């Protein structure tokens with residue numbers, strides 16, 4: 001479960017002060033999905049980064065799986081991230097010098113999953129995303145959509161409880177985007193994980209449980225998708 | 229921390245190096261060449277030191293000089309383990325006389341065959357030849373022959389003091405070494421020509437290659453009576469000793485400077501390399517890799533590259549110095565006026581533990597230093613900023 005309570009984050013660049021997040025709160029239960037939408041610059045990425053521990057909010061509290069992640073030590077935060085978190089960014093998720101197989105294997109090795117089990121899990125994931133034949137390819141040899149699917153496979157390989165995706169479908173056609181989101185939802189249901197995805201993509205919005213609108217760092221609307 | 233996790237990072241580091249082939253090759257080549265060049269240069273420095281010692285020692289004095297040795301102490305007894313040859317010399321102080329000219333001299337009586345086999349003085353004979361055993365023949369320095377106004381084939385007298393009876397010698401050769409001490413009042417004749425030749429004697433003792441001279445001197449001092457004195461070339465030629473130490477010091481300084489520069493080069497190259505792929509390090513951090521592990525990864529990348537480059541560099545350095553030592557490097561053009569190269573200017577590079585281990589060890593040490601800057605760059609940057617490309 002993810003519980004965000006009134007977090008604020010401001011950036012100062014020169015004289016200008018930007019309120020990237022202002023009293024933002026939200027809760028995502030296990031097995032639930034939340035889409036965060038809003039114009040460019042509304043604070044979506046900042047919110048995800050704060051939840052994932054990549055950035056520290058100025059105020060408020062964030063609890064992931066009951067842990068106050070910004071109160072953890074640096075090392076404990078790293079350990080939390082490698083065990084419970086899966087990130088998908090808009091682009092450039094993969095390590096260019098590792099093959100597809102090695103990229104997906106990376107979080108498993110970090111979590112000390114034994115070799116045989118790693119290989120089994122990676123192969124299963126590759127089958128599931130329809131890239132069973134690309135295990136030994138390097139990221140540079142793949143299309144943007146393929147790379148995004150692999151990034152997703154890597155984000156879920158260690159079966160994290162929390163999935164954070166920042167515009168994962170931005171570079172995909174609607175069919176591929178739909179497949180990818182469907183896959184995410186399957187994982188969320190199967191593993192009772194919580195997913196927060198930022199997006200502009202109607203395909204994504206359609207499939208999530210609830211939506212949160214941000215404007216200039218403030219929550220302007222929150223709704224259950226089914227109600228819309 | 230267990231070996232499993234080190235193994236994992238080692239694997240990632242080697243994949244990184246393997247798949248960034250071009251950069252790895254260029255950087256390794258830089259390290260490899262510096263290591264091999266420095267190994268060769270230090271083997272050359274050792275070779276130059278050897279040549280100076282060989283020249284200085286082989287011309288006349290030997291590695292160890294023995295003085296005031298009793299007549300019953302035979303050269304055989306001095307030939308202990310590590311000693312190659314002992315030349316027995318009897319020093320006769322006296323006067324050389326021709327007509328009304330007198331010159332003070334130390335006339336060395338020694339076996340011509342021994343001298344020719346072990347010392348290089350005969351190579352410095354500028355006219356004539358070495359005296360023959362059993363004959364009343366004498367070899368003079370050019371200085372003495374000029375002072376006496378005598379040439380080859382002419383005769384002169386030696387006497388221990390103005391009132392003792394003279395012995396007549398025929399001059400067979402004159403020499404000139406370029407070293408003042410030898411070029412002044414010294415002359416050579418075969419043994420058993422002069423009367424009461426059974427006096428105390430001196431020894432020029434030659435050691436085999438690589439034998440530590442101080443050990444031999446210590447053993448002599450333990451073994452023989454206090455009347456006998458032994459001095460190593462270190463004591464006889466402190467200036468040469470210092471010159472050799474100076475050579476080592478300057479070689480070490482050069483090694484450090486070169487690898488300091490190489491380390492800056494490697495470090496900058498890695499920083500550029502990492503900056504180019506900085507986003508990937510942000511991704512790695514977002515997956516929960518600790519700063520320590522990032523430092524470990526980068527150190528392994530730099531370290532592994534250095535180890536491989538050092539192995540290649542050591543191999544190449546060994547080959548280069550072996551090849552050159554089988555040929556020998558003739559530096560006569562640079563040494564002909566130098567008294568430490570009086571006999572020959574040929575330098576034979578020699579590998580020592582010093583010349584073999586210092587370059588790769590310094591390269592590896594600096595390699596680790598080189599990984600600090602790129603590590604700081606990644607660790608200090610906030611993950612969110614790295615991912616935003618700030």
Ligand SMILES: Nc1ncnc2c1ncn2[C@@H]1O[C@H](COP(=O)(O)OP(=O)(O)OP(=O)(O)O)[C@@H](O)[C@H]1O
Nearest residue numbers: 011012013018020039040041042043044045046047
């Ligand atoms: N490190 C930073 N320094 C200064 N300002 C920043 C920084 N990061 C974000 N901002 C500002 O904070 C605001 C929110 O940025 P954020 O990236 O969260 O927006 P976003 O909703 O993800 O936009 P987009 O849809 O374009 O990705 C923006 O105005 C941005 O300029």
Ligand SMILES: [Mg+2]
Nearest residue numbers: 044045046166
């Ligand atoms: Mg964004």
